[in-house]
Amino acid sequence: MLDFKLSEEQEQLIQTARRFAKERIIPVAAEADRKSEFPAGVFEAAWENGLVNCTVPAEYGGLGVGELENTMIVEELAYGCTGIQTSITANTLAATPILLGGSEEQKKKYLGMLTGAPLLAAYATSEPNAGSDVAGMQCTFKKVGDDYVINGSKAWITNAARATWYVIFATDNPASRHKGIAAFIVDRDTPGFRVAKHEDKLGQRASDTCVLSLEDVKVPKANLLAGPGAGFKLAMETFNKTRPDIGAGAVGLMRRCLDECVAYAKERKTFGVPIAQHQMVQHMLAEMAIRIEATQLLVRKAAWALDTNQRSPIVSSCAKAYGADSAMATAIDAVQIFGGNGYTKEYPVEKLMRDAKVLQIYEGTSQIQRMVIAKQILGV
Numbered sequence: 001m002l003d004f005k006l007s008e009e010q011e012q013l014i015q016t017a018r019r020f021a022k023e024r025i026i027p028v029a030a031e032a033d034r035k036s037e038f039p040a041g042v043f044e045a046a047w048e049n050g051l052v053n054c055t056v057p058a059e060y061g062g063l064g065v066g067e068l069e070n071t072m073i074v075e076e077l078a079y080g081c082t083g084i085q086t087s088i089t090a091n092t093l094a095a096t097p098i099l100l101g102g103s104e105e106q107k108k109k110y111l112g113m114l115t116g117a118p119l120l121a122a123y124a125t126s127e128p129n130a131g132s133d134v135a136g137m138q139c140t141f142k143k144v145g146d147d148y149v150i151n152g153s154k155a156w157i158t159n160a161a162r163a164t165w166y167v168i169f170a171t172d173n174p175a176s177r178h179k180g181i182a183a184f185i186v187d188r189d190t191p192g193f194r195v196a197k198h199e200d201k202l203g204q205r206a207s208d209t210c211v212l213s214l215e216d217v218k219v220p221k222a223n224l225l226a227g228p229g230a231g232f233k234l235a236m237e238t239f240n241k242t243r244p245d246i247g248a249g250a251v252g253l254m255r256r257c258l259d260e261c262v263a264y265a266k267e268r269k270t271f272g273v274p275i276a277q278h279q280m281v282q283h284m285l286a287e288m289a290i291r292i293e294a295t296q297l298l299v300r301k302a303a304w305a306l307d308t309n310q311r312s313p314i315v316s317s318c319a320k321a322y323g324a325d326s327a328m329a330t331a332i333d334a335v336q337i338f339g340g341n342g343y344t345k346e347y348p349v350e351k352l353m354r355d356a357k358v359l360q361i362y363e364g365t366s367q368i369q370r371m372v373i374a375k376q377i378l379g380v
């Protein structure tokens, strides 16, 4: 029998995250967006409430919840603001490759840092000329004695400006593509490591996104996370695990759109009646509800598959692509329902529309998800 009933623990987690979004995220989200500034105080409070590093097992100081529970937390935080949620979730993105491929020492040291204090971490595959084409990265490493020396740059890295450590992917030979890619843990204070340009983004402006520059950055062999070739596989396995979180973020954003639209449609009158009584407005509201239900089911199926150790790249990518595309369509409709007011910064829906767009871009664009799905279907 298939059972969709949530456990008491799951309900409690949802309530904690929902309360946090209402009391701590929503009140500061518009200002953080305006200033393009990550609200560090909110992150610290989220950490104190156990809403960060949730999938890190208890033996390393984390909450140790499954992917399913993690998506529930992400969904609630995203209802408050997907920018703030993205920065919180990026710690999970950085922790996942260590959980998947790290040594016991690396897990203890680096995951312990995140669970021992409210610190941020970042994950960096993307480069100015290699986003979708991860295997096309140009950032190189060379083995020098017992160390590795990294040179290059990374682009659009979430939490880059404030992270304490970074998972950096680099290649020993760009021409060998995925076969040359390795992964390293790099401490922020390593000489030659520098946070460069801060991106002035369209949406999710509360999340900090920067370019990283690496010049002769020496990394000890103890910080090698995955050797040449294994690094690429680790990056893909990480995405497989974290893509359902993007779908969960999409559900949170869509729920927010729907709530804002229902309240507005009941108040706003045209032709003598609330716009909620117009069939075409109702149609848009109903479409939002359909997308929310469908995405949430996909996300929960993808998370369940991960929790039960079933390889599920199709479902993970479906949850990400369908969720992201649905969130964009929903946010556009939300602005439509608000009419002219929706196009101004006095109302919350224009931010939701700007925030939704990047869901179709980061952690693999909607086109790349379709490529992943098609390759799996065709077995190529």
Ligand SMILES: Cc1cc2nc3c(=O)[nH]c(=O)nc-3n(C[C@H](O)[C@H](O)[C@H](O)COP(=O)(O)OP(=O)(O)OC[C@H]3O[C@@H](n4cnc5c(N)ncnc54)[C@H](O)[C@@H]3O)c2cc1C
Binding pocket: 090, 122, 123, 124, 125, 126, 128, 129, 130, 131, 132, 133, 155, 156, 157, 158, 159, 201, 204, 209, 358, 361, 362, 363, 364, 365, 366, 367, 368, 371
């Ligand atoms: C706010 C934000 C936060 C991010 N955070 C991180 C992070 O923390 N860490 C990290 O490593 N990266 C991060 N990224 C980078 C993100 O993952 C990349 O931007 C994304 O993968 C797309 O790569 P690109 O920008 O180089 O676009 P491109 O790869 O240049 O793609 C451009 C367009 O071409 C399409 N396209 C490309 N190849 C194909 C193909 N084969 N078939 C069909 N269409 C194709 C794409 O879908 C897209 O529409 C972030 C990006 C943003 C905007």
